[in-house]
Every structure is written in structure tokens, then in C-alpha cells.
Amino acid sequence: MKPKNNTGLLRLVYNPTARSIFYQVVIVGLLLWFVLNIVGNVMTNLDQRGISTGFRFLSQPAGFGISQSLIEYDETFTFGRTFFVGLLNTLLISALGIITATILGVFVGISRLSPNWLLRKLSMVYIEILRNIPLLLQIFFWYYVVLQAMPRPRDSISIGEAIFINVRGISMPKPVADSGFGIYVALIVAAIIGVIVLARWANKRMMDTGQQFPTFWASVGILLGTVIIGFFLTGRPLVLDYPELRGLNFRGGMTLLPELLALWFALTIYTSTYIAEIVRSGIESVSHGQTEACRALGLNEGQRLKLVILPQAMRVMIPPMTSQYLNLAKNSSLATAIGYPDLVSVFAGTTLNQTGQAIEIISMTMLVYLTISLSVSAFMNWFNRRMALVER
Amino acid sequence: MTEFTPKPARPAPLSEVGLLGWMRKNLFSNISNSIVTLLGLYIVWQVLSWAISWGLLNADFVGNHRSDCDSGGACWVFISVRWNLFMYGFYPQDSYWRPNLAFILLIGFLIWLSVPRIPFKKVGAILSLTVFPVAAYILLYGGMGLDVVPTHRWGGLMLTLVLALVGIVAAIPIGILLALGRRSTNMPAVRLVCVIFIEFWRGVPLITILFMASVMLPLFFAGGTDADKLMRAMIGIIMFQSAYMAEVVRGGLQALGKGQYEGADALGLSYWQKTNLIILPQALKIMIPGIVNTLISLYKDTSLILIIGLLDVLGMVRQALADPAWLGYPAEGYIFAAFMFWIFCFSMSRYSAYLERRLNTGHKR
Numbered sequence: 001m002k003p004k005n006n007t008g009l010l011r012l013v014y015n016p017t018a019r020s021i022f023y024q025v026v027i028v029g030l031l032l033w034f035v036l037n038i039v040g041n042v043m044t045n046l047d048q049r050g051i052s053t054g055f056r057f058l059s060q061p062a063g064f065g066i067s068q069s070l071i072e073y074d075e076t077f078t079f080g081r082t083f084f085v086g087l088l089n090t091l092l093i094s095a096l097g098i099i100t101a102t103i104l105g106v107f108v109g110i111s112r113l114s115p116n117w118l119l120r121k122l123s124m125v126y127i128e129i130l131r132n133i134p135l136l137l138q139i140f141f142w143y144y145v146v147l148q149a150m151p152r153p154r155d156s157i158s159i160g161e162a163i164f165i166n167v168r169g170i171s172m173p174k175p176v177a178d179s180g181f182g183i184y185v186a187l188i189v190a191a192i193i194g195v196i197v198l199a200r201w202a203n204k205r206m207m208d209t210g211q212q213f214p215t216f217w218a219s220v221g222i223l224l225g226t227v228i229i230g231f232f233l234t235g236r237p238l239v240l241d242y243p244e245l246r247g248l249n250f251r252g253g254m255t256l257l258p259e260l261l262a263l264w265f266a267l268t269i270y271t272s273t274y275i276a277e278i279v280r281s282g283i284e285s286v287s288h289g290q291t292e293a294c295r296a297l298g299l300n301e302g303q304r305l306k307l308v309i310l311p312q313a314m315r316v317m318i319p320p321m322t323s324q325y326l327n328l329a330k331n332s333s334l335a336t337a338i339g340y341p342d343l344v345s346v347f348a349g350t351t352l353n354q355t356g357q358a359i360e361i362i363s364m365t366m367l368v369y370l371t372i373s374l375s376v377s378a379f380m381n382w383f384n385r386r387m388a389l390v391e392r
Numbered sequence: 393m394t395e396f397t398p399k400p401a402r403p404a405p406l407s408e409v410g411l412l413g414w415m416r417k418n419l420f421s422n423i424s425n426s427i428v429t430l431l432g433l434y435i436v437w438q439v440l441s442w443a444i445s446w447g448l449l450n451a452d453f454v455g456n457h458r459s460d461c462d463s464g465g466a467c468w469v470f471i472s473v474r475w476n477l478f479m480y481g482f483y484p485q486d487s488y489w490r491p492n493l494a495f496i497l498l499i500g501f502l503i504w505l506s507v508p509r510i511p512f513k514k515v516g517a518i519l520s521l522t523v524f525p526v527a528a529y530i531l532l533y534g535g536m537g538l539d540v541v542p543t544h545r546w547g548g549l550m551l552t553l554v555l556a557l558v559g560i561v562a563a564i565p566i567g568i569l570l571a572l573g574r575r576s577t578n579m580p581a582v583r584l585v586c587v588i589f590i591e592f593w594r595g596v597p598l599i600t601i602l603f604m605a606s607v608m609l610p611l612f613f614a615g616g617t618d619a620d621k622l623m624r625a626m627i628g629i630i631m632f633q634s635a636y637m638a639e640v641v642r643g644g645l646q647a648l649g650k651g652q653y654e655g656a657d658a659l660g661l662s663y664w665q666k667t668n669l670i671i672l673p674q675a676l677k678i679m680i681p682g683i684v685n686t687l688i689s690l691y692k693d694t695s696l697i698l699i700i701g702l703l704d705v706l707g708m709v710r711q712a713l714a715d716p717a718w719l720g721y722p723a724e725g726y727i728f729a730a731f732m733f734w735i736f737c738f739s740m741s742r743y744s745a746y747l748e749r750r751l752n753t754g755h756k757r
Contacts, residue, residue: 016578024581031585038612045611116425117418118432132737133730134692137706141730144713144722330597337699348603358607366596366604373595 042359057355058083064350066341068257079351086346087368093260093342094329097267101328102321104268105275112280123276131273136334138270143262143338150258153249164243164250169261171243174254181237184230191226195219212303259340263332271328275321282317283309315387322380326373333369343368447727458718470712470721471728478708478728481547487539491550494531497524498557506743508750521561543622547703549732551622555629555694555704560637560687562630567637572667574638575645586638593635598693601628606700625697633690640686644679645671677751684744688737695733705732 012018046053058080065075070088073081111123130138148167151157156164156171164171202213231238243253286309294304336345348365352358403409407416420426450465453472461467471478480491501520504510532554534540546554573579573586593601605628606621648671656666698707709725712718 020578024579027585028581041613042611114428115418115421116428116432118429118436122432122436128738128741129734132688132692132734132741134695134706134733136695136698137726137730137733140706140710141726145726148722333597333599334696336599344597344599344603348600352603352607358611362600362604362608366600369597369600370592370595374591377591 046359051356053357053359055360057357057360060355062351062354064354066346067339068260068341079355082351083343083347083364086341086343089341089346090329090332090335090343090368093263093267093332093335093340094325096264097271097328097332098325100264100268101271101275101324105272106279108272108276109279109283112276113283127273127276130269135266135270135331136337138266139262139334139338142265143258147258147262153245156245156250162240162242164245166250167258168249168255169258170256171250171253172256173240173242174252175238176241178237178239180234184234184237187226187230187234188223191222191230195222198222257340259335259338262338263335263340267328267331270331271324274324274327278317278320278324279313282313285316286312318387319380319384322376326376329372330369466724466727467721468724470718470724474708474712477548477712478705478732479548480550481703481708482545483541483547483550484539484545487541490531490538490541494528495550495553497527498553525561543620546622548708549705551697551702552691552694552704555626555697556687556691558626559629559633559690559694560683563633563637563686563690564683566630566634567641568672570634570638571641571645574642590635590638593632594639598629598632598696599699601632602696602700604628621700622702625700625702629690629694629697632693633686636686636689637683640679640682641675643682644675647678648675680751681744681748684740684747688740688744691736691740692733705729 059078061076062079062082063075066073066082066085068089069085070092071081071085073085108123108126111119112127114120114123150165150167153164153166153168156166158164162173198218199215202215205211205213241252241254243250243255290308290312291304294308299307332342333344335342336349339345343365348361352361355361404413406412419429446465448465450463451468452461452463452465453468454460455469456473457469458467460469476485476488480488483491501516501524504516505513505520510516530536530538532541532546532550533543570586570590573582574590576583602625605624609624609627652670652674653666656670661669694704695706697704698710703711706729709729713722713725
């Protein structure tokens with residue numbers, strides 16, 4: 001068969017570059033048409049319903065209270081302020097959850113590899129049960145079953161007459177800054193900087209000479225020493241404000257709301273099962289030969305973990321760990337189901353209902369989560385590249 | 393001179409073999425281990441004895457009223473009187489056979505597709521993707537001579553299963569297209585669109601997507617049509633899930649050796665021939681455990697729809713708990729709902745682990 005003489009238009013049809021440009025133009029065009037259509041529809045719909053667009057509502061007074069706020073807030077503040085109150089509450093619960101979930105997860109993950117058969121099986125049962133139950137259900141369970149079964153404030157469970165557990169949450173003493181607090185903080189900051197310098201020096205010395213320095217215990221000593229001795233040297237700059245039962249509720253001190261507790265417990269436990277599996281697979285990914293080589297070199301148990309196993313396990317563990325942290329932050333939005341005042345509950349819930357500015361509010365809320373997710377993934381990519389460079 | 397008769401080897405000491413030896417090695421190898429074991433046994437004993445006495449021995453199973461729960465333990469009557477609500481929501485009683493039949497069909501197809509020994513997998517797959525959805529839709533919703541049951545009467549476990557299945561079935565093809573788009577090298581605009589789409593849906597919590605679906609989506613349609621609430625939630629879930637699916641598919645595509653792509657190119661196959669005949673058949677095999685894991689998380693995530701007012705198992709349980717005639721049984725209600733979710737998720741995760749072992753045919757490098 002004679003090959004076709006591809007000329008002109010036919011040549012253009014078979015040209016891969018021309019084709020790909022054509023497809024892209026078509027797809028982008030369709031997409032643009034779709035978006036424009038939606039925008040047009042939204043405009044007409046909003047017009048018909050008499051809703052004005054824009055962000056002016058952010059400066060109007062909110063007129064509703066929020067049960068927990070890290071910054072000053074009451075009914076007279078603006079809707080814009082509710083955004084920040086909610087955002088800070090989201091960040092608070094995420095930070096609390098990440099810390100406790102990591103501790104619990106590492107513990108369970110290591111237990112999963114324990115030589116003790118019972119501990120191994122128990123942690124397996126823990127993981128298999130709790131990670132197959134939806135987080136929302138676990139939040140409800142803690143909130144409606146466990147915390148609602150706590151006694152009334154009058155019959156609180158008291159720990160040392162300082163911490164009171166009741167159906168309205170946990171009341172505990174609150175440290176209040178006194179004179180000399182600034183100096184105390186400065187001392188602690190100086191101690192932290194000292195520890196960092198020490199760790200760098202010890203690491204450099206180890207790389208140069210191979211000599212080990214007990215960095216961990218030295219750092220603990222320096223920090224604890226500064227915290228305790230500094231406390232008395234600066235004239236006790238912190239006083240405790242104890243909660244007191246007045247009438248039907250506790251006054252003074254600080255109270256962890258049951259909503260916060262339920263969300264915190266559920267997030268911690270749910271995420272810890274995932275972290276446990278990550279820790280286990282991370283440690284298992286380091287081949288047994290490494291352990292044997294350490295023994296042959298005469299490293300002790302602690303050195304083996306610190307210098308050989310963990311640095312290699314970390315490389316495997318950190319990317320999935322970060323995505324779990326991100327999941328936790330996103331899952332904290334389930335707060336709205338029990339009324340913990342997080343971003344979604346306060347802003348995309350109450351504020352949306354009061355103002356009716358659906359488009360603006362949902363977009364702002366999504367943008368916050370997107371910013372967190374994307375910046376963390378950008379950081380992760382950078383971190384992965386750095387870790388990969390160490391590889392030989 | 394007597395002949396040397398070797399003594400038979402002595403058996404290993406009793407403390408090293410058998411149950412005793414196993415216990416010494418695995419439970420009481422040193423002091424700290426022994427303490428952990430005893431503590432663990434104590435906890436197990438406490439939990440089990442409480443659970444058995446509360447949930448079984450002292451519990452009430454039969455009856456149809458609150459007053460039948462008087463023995464102090466769990467009140468499972470609370471569940472049994474509402475069993476139908478928890479399963480079907482407000483679906484009309486005389487039509488329960490319709491969801492039942494759909495469910496039996498589903499189980500049939502699942503067995504056909506998941507048990508390796510049954511032949512004609514291709515026919516099964518095609519039927520389950522073409523005939524089954526139509527049949528299930530007609531059975532559940534109505535039409536073709538069956539009464540129409542509007543979706544606001546759907547609920548309970550049925551709704552959970554519908555959402556999870558539709559979500560996963562719709563998410564797989566969209567996810568594959570997105571992943572292929574994200575990996576395309578000569579169409580930067582398409583890649584950009586796919587990356588933005590995937591990262592957007594993965595970056596926001598499902599709950600905000602559901603909020604968006606319930607308050608923003610009606611504004612997107614001309615004339616502000618109030619599309620069906622279940623439909624709107626479904627669109628949100630499919631978008632969310634297809635972004636996650638795209639990442640699973642991308643993982644599968646990346647796991648294939650570069651040689652497969654180059655080999656297909658060398659044979660002169662076109663892009664779609666290469667993708668359909670060489671890449672996807674291999675990549676899908678690698679992806680199956682990932683897909684099942686996505687299905688598990690989707691199944692758990694469907695519980696969020698109660699926040700926008702659709703009543704799945706958890707939603708029905710919560711509604712039952714608010715019934716003034718049955719106040720005070722939150723533990724029973726939530727434990728039942730937890731079990732409903734757990735049993736499905738656990739069996740799926742076991743199946744995924746089994747697949748991972750079975751599909752590990754040693755092609756890994």
C-alpha cells in the first residue's frame with residue numbers, strides 16, 4: 001500500500017502538538033463555559049432572592065455569644081471577629097489533638113511490636129476496633145454517653161480539691177501572671193536557646209570525633225532546672241487561680257468544656273490508631289540486618305534506636321504522619337455536630353445562618369482549610385527533598 | 393566388653409516447651425514483661441466481665457416497651473423495636489421487599505466478583521455496572537410499575553449503603569480520568585486543571601463540602617431549582633471521593649515500571665490503546681487494596697450526612713434517642729450504630745488484606 005501523502009490539513013490532524021493544543025483548548029473552553037454559566041446562574045439567583053454579595057457583613061455586629069474564645073469576644077464584636085474566634089478554636093483543638101494522638105499512637109504502635117504477646121494482641125484489638133468506627137460516632141459516644149454520665153457540679157469528682165470533673169467539663173486552676181513574669185519567660189527562652197546550641201555542638205562533636213554526649217538528659221536538666229530555680233529566683237511570678245463552687249457552677253480557674261473534651265478524646269483515639277500503624281510499619285521497614293549490625297558494632301539498645309533505627313524509620317513515617325495530622329485538622333470540623341465553637345460551627349454555622357451570605361462564608365471557610373493543607377504539603381515536599389538528599 | 397548404647401536425648405526441660413514454655417517466652421520473659429501481662433489481664437478481665445454482664449447476662453432482649461427493660465443491664469429492646477427504622481428509614485413498610493431484593497442482588501454480584509473460583513468475571517463485572525444500577529434504581533426509587541418512593545423517605549443502613557456504593561462506583565472512572573490527566577506530559581493545561589481539582593477537594597473537610605452542597609449548590613442551577621437533597625449530597629461526596637480515588641490511581645500508575653510505557657510506545661500503540669491494554673490492567677491490580685481502603689473511609693464518611701439532615705444509621709439512632717418515650721439509652725443506641733459500621737468496615741479491611749496477599753504475585757522489583 002502506498003503511504004498516504006499527508007499534506008495540509010491532514011498533516012495538522014496527525015501532528016501530536018497540534019492535537020494536544022486542540023484538546024486543551026476544547027477542555028479549557030468547556031470549563032470556562034461551565035464556570036461562566038454557574039457564575040451567571042448564581043448572580044441571577046442571588047438577585048431574585050434579594051441577597052447582596054460582598055464582604056460588608058464582616059464589619060457588622062454579630063450579636064451572639066460564643067462559649068469558648070481564646071481572644072476577647074462578646075456579643076458586641078463583629079462577624080469578622082467570629083471568624084478569628086472560630087479559627088483560633090480550630091487551631092487549638094488541632095494542636096491539642098496532634099500532641100496527644102502522637103503520644104498515644106507511638107505508644108500503641110510500639111506495643112504492637114512488643115515481645116509481650118498479650119500487649120501485642122491488645123494493641124491490635126484497640127486498632128482494629130477503633131479505626132473501623134466513624135469518628136463522628138466516636139465524638140457522639142464521648143459526648144452523650146461518657147461525659148453526660150458525669151455528676152452535677154455540686155457532686156463533682158474532685159482531685160486534690162483543685163481539679164473538678166463534672167457534667168459541665170473539667171475545672172482546674174489557672175496560672176495567672178504576676179510581677180516578674182517577663183523575666184521568667186526570658187529565662188526560659190534563654191534556656192531553650194542554650195539547649196539548641198548544646199545539641200548542635202554535641203552533634204558536631206559526634207560527627208567529628210565519634211564521642212557521644214548525653215544531650216537528652218543534659219537538656220532535660222537545663223530546662224527543668226531553669227523552670228524550677230528560675231521560678232523562685234524571679235519571686236514566684238505565677239499564681240494559681242483556683243476554681244470555686246458558687247451556686248450551681250464553678251467560678252474562677254479555667255474550665256475545659258465537655259464539647260472540647262469529647263472532640264479531643266475522639267480525635268486523639270481515632271487518629272492514634274492510624275499513627276500506630278504508621279509507626280509500626282515505619283519501624284518494620286528498617287531491615288533486621290540493621291539491628292544485627294548495631295549489635296555487632298557494640299551499640300547499646302538506646303544508641304541503636306536513636307542513631308540507626310529511628311532516623312531510617314522516620315524517613316518512611318513522616319510523610320504519612322503529616323497527612324494524618326492534616327486529616328486531624330480537617331476532622332476537627334466535625335465539632336459542629338456537638339457544638340464546639342470551631343471555625344465551621346461558628347462561622348459556617350451560626351454566622352451563615354444570621355447573615356445568609358452562603359457564597360462568601362463557605363468560600364472563606366474552605367480557603368482557610370485549603371491554605372493549611374497546601375502550606376503543609378508544600379512544607380512536606382521541601383522536607384522530603386531534604387530527607388532524600390541525605391540518602392546515598 | 394559391653395557395647396556402647398547411646399542414651400536417648402533427654403526431652404527439653406518442661407519450662408521451655410509446651411504451654412508453659414510459650415508463656416515464659418511470650419508473657420513472663422522478665423519482670424517488666426510480667427507486670428505488663430498481669431496489668432493487661434486485669435484490664436481484659438474488668439472490661440470483659442463488665443461487657444458480658446451489662447450487654448448479655450443482665451440485658452433485656454425481648455419486649456416491645458420501655459417497661460420491659462428492668463433487669464439493670466443493656467436495653468436491647470430499644471434496638472429491636474426500631475429495627476426496621478434503623479434498616480430502612482421511613483421507607484413504606486409494604487415495600488420493604490424492594491430494598492431487600494436490591495440488597496440480595498448486590499450480595500450476589502459481590503460474591504460473583506470477589507470469590508476467585510466463580511468463572512465469567514467479565515460478564516459479572518459488565519452486568520454489575522450496567523444492569524444492576526438500573527435495577528437497583530428502579531427497585532429503590534420506583535418507576536416501571538412500581539410506586540415512587542421519594543428519597544426523603546430513604547434512611548438507615550439502606551441509605552448508608554446507597555451513598556457508599558454510588559460514591560465509589562462514580563468516583564472510580566472520574567478518579568482514573570483525573571489521574572491520567574494529572575500525569576499527562578504534553579497537555580499542561582489539562583494537567584493544571586486536574587491538579588487544581590484534586591488538591592482543592594482533598595484540601596477541604598468533607599463537612600464543608602456537604603455544607604456547600606446543601607446551601608451553595610441550589611444557587612448554581614438556573615432558576616434556583618431545588619435539586620433533591622440526597623442528590624446534592626451525592627454530588628458532593630462523589631467530587632470529594634473522586635479526588636481521593638485519583639490519588640490512589642496515580643499511585644498505581646506510578647508503581648508500574650517505565651518499561652511498560654516505553655514498550656507500548658515501541659509497539660506503536662496509540663495513547664488510549666496503551667492506557668487500556670497495557671497500563672490500566674496492570675495498574676488496577678495494584679490499586680485494588682487502595683480502592684477498598686478508600687471505600688472503607690467513604691463508608692465511614694457517609695455518617696456525616698446527618699449534619700445536613702439526611703438520616704443514615706447514625707442519624708436514625710440519634711432520632712430514636714431523642715424520642716421522649718425512650719430517653720436514657722444513648723449507650724445502647726451508639727453501640728449498635730458503631731457495630732453496624734464496624735462490621736462492614738472490618739470485613740472490608742480483612743478482604744483488602746487478603747487481596748493484597750493474593751495479588752502479590754511476585755512481579756515487584
